[in-house]
Amino acid sequence: MKIPMADPARQYQFLQGELDVAVQHVLGSGQYIGGASVSAFERELAEYLGLSAESVISCANGTDALELAYEAIGLEAGDEVIIPAHNYVAAAEVAVRLGLIPVWADATGEGGAQCYNIDPNALEGLISPKTKALVAVNLYGLPIDALRLKAFCHEHHLFLIEDNAQGLGGFADVSGQSVPMGLLSDISTTSFFPTKPLGCAGDGGAIVTTNLLWAERARCLARHGQAEKYDYRMVGRNSRLDAIQVEILRIKLKHLPEFVQMQQQTAKTYTEALRGDARLTLPMCEAGASPTYHQYTLLLDEGLDRERIRLGLIERGVASGLYYPKPLHWYEVYSKRSLVRSSLSRSEDISRRMLSLPIFPLMTDEEINYIIDNLKDLLR
Numbered sequence: 001m002k003i004p005m006a007d008p009a010r011q012y013q014f015l016q017g018e019l020d021v022a023v024q025h026v027l028g029s030g031q032y033i034g035g036a037s038v039s040a041f042e043r044e045l046a047e048y049l050g051l052s053a054e055s056v057i058s059c060a061n062g063t064d065a066l067e068l069a070y071e072a073i074g075l076e077a078g079d080e081v082i083i084p085a086h087n088y089v090a091a092a093e094v095a096v097r098l099g100l101i102p103v104w105a106d107a108t109g110e111g112g113a114q115c116y117n118i119d120p121n122a123l124e125g126l127i128s129p130k131t132k133a134l135v136a137v138n139l140y141g142l143p144i145d146a147l148r149l150k151a152f153c154h155e156h157h158l159f160l161i162e163d164n165a166q167g168l169g170g171f172a173d174v175s176g177q178s179v180p181m182g183l184l185s186d187i188s189t190t191s192f193f194p195t196k197p198l199g200c201a202g203d204g205g206a207i208v209t210t211n212l213l214w215a216e217r218a219r220c221l222a223r224h225g226q227a228e229k230y231d232y233r234m235v236g237r238n239s240r241l242d243a244i245q246v247e248i249l250r251i252k253l254k255h256l257p258e259f260v261q262m263q264q265q266t267a268k269t270y271t272e273a274l275r276g277d278a279r280l281t282l283p284m285c286e287a288g289a290s291p292t293y294h295q296y297t298l299l300l301d302e303g304l305d306r307e308r309i310r311l312g313l314i315e316r317g318v319a320s321g322l323y324y325p326k327p328l329h330w331y332e333v334y335s336k337r338s339l340v341r342s343s344l345s346r347s348e349d350i351s352r353r354m355l356s357l358p359i360f361p362l363m364t365d366e367e368i369n370y371i372i373d374n375l376k377d378l379l380r
Contacts, residue, residue, distance in 0.1 A: 002317045003367050006195040006360045011259070014362055015251060022247040032243050041246045042206075044253055049180050049208065057207045057218045058241035062165045062191025064222070065205035066135075067094035068239065069187050072207070072218040073159050075100055075132055080339070082126050082134040082158075084118045085327040086347035091135045091163055092328050092338070102338040103131065104329045108145075109346030110299055113286050116140055116350060120148035125342045133159040138167030138181050140323070140356075141197065141263075141292030142285045146174050146184035153186075162188035164208075166294035169197045169260040173288030181292075182208050192241075192249055195360070197263075197292045198256050200245040259361035260292050266359050266368055267293040273372045277379060279304055295323055295356040304379070306355055312378040318371050321356035 012019060026032065043053040059065050075081065077099025083091050085104040092102045103126050108119040116139045123134070134153055136144040144162065153160040162185035170181040182188045190196075192204030207218045217234070220227055225236030252259075271282050281299035285291050300306050313320050327347040328334050357371055 001367065001370050003319060003358050003371060005319045005321050005356070005358050007362070008194040008199055008201075008360075010360070010362045011199075011252070012201075015255065018251045019248060022251055023244055026243045026247050029243075033240060035243055037243050037246045037250070038241060041241075041250050041253075044250060045206065048253060048256070049182060051183075051208070051210060054212050054215050055208060055210055057215055057222065058246070059205045059207065059218075059222045060239040060241060061203040062189060062193060062196075062205040063090040063094060064237075064239040065189035065191070065207050066091055066161075066163065067098065068218045068221050069161055069189050069207050069209075069214075070094060070098055070100065070133075071221055072209075072214040073133070073161075073187060075159075078130065079132040080128060080130040081132065082123065083328075084135070084137055084139070084347070085329050085344045086116060086324065086350050087137055087139065087328060088165075088324060089328060089334075090165075091137070092334055096334070096337050101130070102328075102334065103128075104327075104338060104340055104344055104347075105134075106342065106344045107347045107350055109349065110281050113284055114142060114145050115281070115283070115299070116297065116354075117142060117144050118149070119346070120145050120152060122342060123152055127156055131156065131158060133161055135161045135163055136185065137163040137165075138170070138184075140283060140297050141166045141170055141294035142283060143167065143170065143172035143181050143289050143291060144184060145286075146172055146179070150185075159187070160185040164188045165191035165193070165196060165205075167197070167292055169256045170292040171290040173286050176288070178288070178290070187211065187214055192245065197260060197294060198249060198252055200248045200252075202242075202245055204241045204245045204249065206241075260290075262361045262363070263293045263359055264290070266363055267291075267296050269368050270296055270357065270359075270372065274298075274375075277376075279379070293359055295321065296359040297323065297354050297356045299350065299353045300355055302353065306353065309375070309378045310355060313371075313374060316374045318374055319358055322354065323356050325351060327351050
């Protein structure tokens with residue numbers, strides 16, 4: 001059996017009839033960039049999140065979405081931005097490109113409900129007069145501690161930016177209320193990369209905010225700085241979501257709750273099968289939350305040989321992932337352009353010990369059980 005980490009082609013096969021008709025319609029229309037379908041998708045995603053249509057701004061990819069969000073809220077060169085050290089590179093990458101200074105934050109670590117996410121208890125020492133924003137990531141589709149992060153940002157007059165590339169379709173529990181991930185902050189971003197919870201057949205992204213001034217700025221920046229055609233208000237860039245990707249996303253958005261539920265069921269099966277092994281720390285979040293489980297990421301006990309287990313799975317046809325093999329402050333290109341103001345030991349520990357198992361919509365019970373059986377065998 002061969003089981004990949006993700007299988008977007010399986011979603012295409014499941015939705016092939018709808019998707020083929022939609023793509024053929026776009027090709028026949030001759031309207032490949034912009035147009036009514038883009039506006040319709042932004043409106044439909046806004047409705048899904050319970051927002052007004054103006055609150056969603058589509059763009060070319062999730063990395064652009066972060067850069068546009070930074071610019072839309074008014075961050076400027078020399079400003080400091082708190083960013084998780086255990087994280088994908090995009091939030092730091094665009095910060096450095098804009099002349100911002102990343103200040104690394106540690107993860108909650110083993111034993112915390114938000115184990116992989118930014119630790120609200122480890123932020124006080126990161127603040128300086130130049131600190132303007134905090135980027136919190138719903139890593140692996142597990143929600144951030146929104147209440148405490150919002151309180152911290154309010155106390156220190158910081159913008160809270162939510163990187164929701166892995167969390168769209170999930171919900172956090174905020175004071176007993178179920179809140180869509182992506183609405184846990186002042187402004188959020190997401191990615192429509194093919195393997196994300198809502199994925200297209202290429203690149204795509206979006207910014208989400210209820211601040212309509214920021215939304216207007218982001219929309220203008222993403223379209224060559226134009227308020228209207230040839231009415232240039234800002235120095236912008238070309239960051240548009242094309243019509244074929246939009247039509248794919250419109251169809252997949254209708255199935256997003258179903259696909260997320262499938263991943264949640266797979267995660268539940270993994271957890272029930274593996275919870276008895278004290279050498280494994282399983283992903284968890286606050287009671288009442290409904291995560292997407294974009295990745296099902298374990299922490300292996302120090303006594304386990306991760307590389308032996310990983311290679312053993314590969315030999316048996318099971319993919320596994322190291323998300324992410326090194327914390328960002330360990331990379332020279334970022335270490336010399338950023339600041340370390342506190343211990344990042346938990347982020348370093350996670351990078352050494354984590355291992356992600358395959359999880360994606362439409363996995364079969366046979367595949368899930370094959371993964372569990374082989375992992376257990378390698379743990380003996």
